[in-house]
Amino acid sequence: MYKLMIVDDESLSRYVLRALITKKFSNIEIVGEAENGRQAIELNHKLQPDLIIMDIKMPGINGIDASMEILREYFNSCILILTAYNNFEYVKQALDIGVKGYILKPVNELEVVEKINKVLGQIDEKLNNCDFKELIDAKLRAIKPYMENELVAAFINGNCDVGKVENYIAFLQEEIKAGYFMLISPGRTNSREINECIRSRIIKEKTAAIVTRNLPLYKKCFFGKPQGNSIVVFIPVNENFEHKEVVNEAVIIAQDILRKLKVAGDVNASIGIGNAYTDIKNFSKSYNEAGFALRKSSDQNSVIHFSSLCIEMNSGTFHEYPLDLENKLIDEIKAGNIENAKSFADEIITELIANIDNMDILKGYAEELIFILKRNVFKMGIHMDKSLSMGMLLELVELTSADEIEVWCKKNVDYIIEQVEKCPGRNSEMISKVFEYINRNFNKDITLESVANEVGLSSQYLSKIFKEKCGTNFIDYITTKRLEFAETLLKKGDLNIKQVSKMSGYEDSNYFCRIFKKNTGLSPRQFRANVILHNLQ
The missing domain is CATH 1.10.10.60 (Homeodomain-like)
Known part of the structure; x- marks a missing residue:
């Protein structure tokens, strides 16, 4: 139902319009009548009608001035003015200030119906446009988390389609030229009242809620799908960033997040942070570094930045993990090309052994390789004995030389590939x-x-x-x-x-x-x- 107000100093004129509109429009309710401009302004503020029919010539505040005042405060108001044949200067003035049209006196039924229908059509169009915009905005809000997940997944993948990633960024209306990864892994609460499985789920949910509520207050960030027990966050930085400043800021933010987790949720956690990089294809390095740093965390409530590990280990010439070879290895495994997979695995192991002297870094990369392979094989529906997996890692901890680590890598990579080989018809x-x-x-x-x-x-x-x-x-x-x-x-x-x-x-x-x-x-x-x-x- 549309709301309409009639403004005219002549009671007979108001009566004629009221009778005509009531007769011709079942969808219009006449909510008020005014006999001068001042009343019109006051009633409009109170009733906020969809349409006003306003006489131009009235004592006191005339129709032009009243319309101007109403449109100044309610710029979406729809006003039709009533005018006599000799008042066309007023009509021009009224159209200039934004009224929707005019009706000549004495009123003609066909003209009144035509002019009102035209304005009602404009009102409907405006409402439909607003509804459509709200619908689009709602859909965009709903799809935004999915797009963020896809964007972060592409950053993690490394060998992503740059054009597709740029489309994600454009959709999110962001500008991402550089950034780093932060991984947050919750521990346990002090509660012992419920069983372990439920407790673990509650801790994860509580951690995710606190992190997603607080981290965006510090920096613009994007959340990816959780990886294992870790919350995955990508944090953009200015492409002309200073490495030391970004590292210090990231550590301060992470430490404050840990405090909030402890105070707000009684949750202990560890946070691993990777270095910032400028090329989209390099963001995966930051993810791997954050994962490595997280795994080096010796206890809960600790923040480890990858750069600090490099300093501690005196590795000024740090050798990057061969991510391209790893991606090729995973592709061959998924396609069931066993011999090619073994060849790429040998190439990765040989490169790591030949270029890394530090035992801690070498063990970290060896663990990374096995972890990535197990995760991808699991996604293929191939499950391995959990006790064997745990045994692999315990064995790695005890190793003291590069030769031992090389043997360990080859043995466990071959074991994982053999599990795939046992599944016929993979290719x-x-x-x-x-x-x-x-x-x-x-x-x-x-x-x-x-x-x-x-x-x-x-x-x-x-x-x-x-x-x-x-x-x-x-x-x-x-x-x-x-x-x-x-x-x-x-x-x-x-x-x-x-x-x-x-x-x-x-x-x-x-x-x-x-x-x-x-x-x-x-x-x-x-x-x-x-x-x-x-x-x-």
């Missing part, structure tokens, strides 16, 4: 998943990256095995699938070209027609005409 199963996904989604917004993410491979590796298995590249394969589907739709004859284009995965029908002709030698219309002609013969 063919992976390929089957790829084609199942493509067959379901070829006519949607599908990319090599989206398929790779779906089956858990890197886009580079997927491109390689796609070429090997199909003899063509990904884009050409998708194009062929779409055009075959388009031909099927064109043969049915009950859809127009735009509909066929859209259903085949092409939003732009002109582009679809060019691609179709390039691949078939015929335009879609010619193809359909040939089909019809063939059916008639």
Whole structure:
């Protein structure tokens, strides 16, 4: 129901308008009447009608001045002015200040109905636009945490599609040129009243709540999906950052978070922090460094920055973990290429042993390698004996030489790879998943990256095995699938070209027609005409 107010110093004029509007508009309620400009201003403030019909010439404050005052305070107000034939200077003035139109006196029923309907349409359009904007804003708020998770996952991955990452950043309306990772791992409370499993879950939830509420108050940050027992946070910094300043600030923030966890939740925790880097592809180094620092934490309520470990270990020429080789190793394992996997594993171990003299760092990287492999194998649905896993780590602690660590690495990497080898058809199963996904989604917004993410491979590796298995590249394969589907739709004859284009995965029908002709030698219309002609013969 729309609310309307009539403003006119003549009671007969108000009566005529009231009777006409009541008769013609069942969706309008006349909520007030005023006989001068002052009353109109006061009633508008009290009633806030959707529409005001205002006479121009009234004693005291006239209709122009009253309208100006109302529009100054309520700029969305809709006002129609009443005017006689000889008052067009006033009309021009009224239109200049923002009234929606005018109605001539004496009033004509058709004109009144037409002008009111026009204004009501404008009100509806404005409301719909507001509703739509609120709906879009609500959807954006709902999807934002998911986009943040995807962005952080891409940073962790390292060999991510930079274009896709930049799209995430643009969607979040952020500017990320540099940053570092912080991993927060909760311990136990002092409570012994409930069983261990429930207690552990409560601690994690309590820690996550306190961290997500407090950390953004210090710095802009993005939360990723929890990794094991750790809360994952990426913190952007200025691309021209000073290393020492960023380190000091990160440690101070982490220490304050620990205090808040203790005071607000009676939770002990450890925090590992990686170095800040400027290239998106280097952010994964910071994640690995934060994980390494976290694992070096000797007790709860401690903050370890990776740079402090390097200083303590006198490793001014610190050798970076071979992340690229690790990604290749994981791809080969997922695809079931056992010999290739073993070859990459040997390459990683050889590089670590040859370049790292410090035993603590070497052990940390060896542990990192085994941890990453176990996690990926677990995601493939292959489970290993937990007691064996614990035994691996206990054995590593006792080792004292690089040769012993090399033997330990090879033995345990081979063991993990053998678990994959025991699962027959891993390669063919992976390929089957790829084609199942493509067959379901070829006519949607599908990319090599989206398929790779779906089956858990890197886009580079997927491109390689796609070429090997199909003899063509990904884009050409998708194009062929779409055009075959388009031909099927064109043969049915009950859809127009735009509909066929859209259903085949092409939003732009002109582009679809060019691609179709390039691949078939015929335009879609010619193809359909040939089909019809063939059916008639």
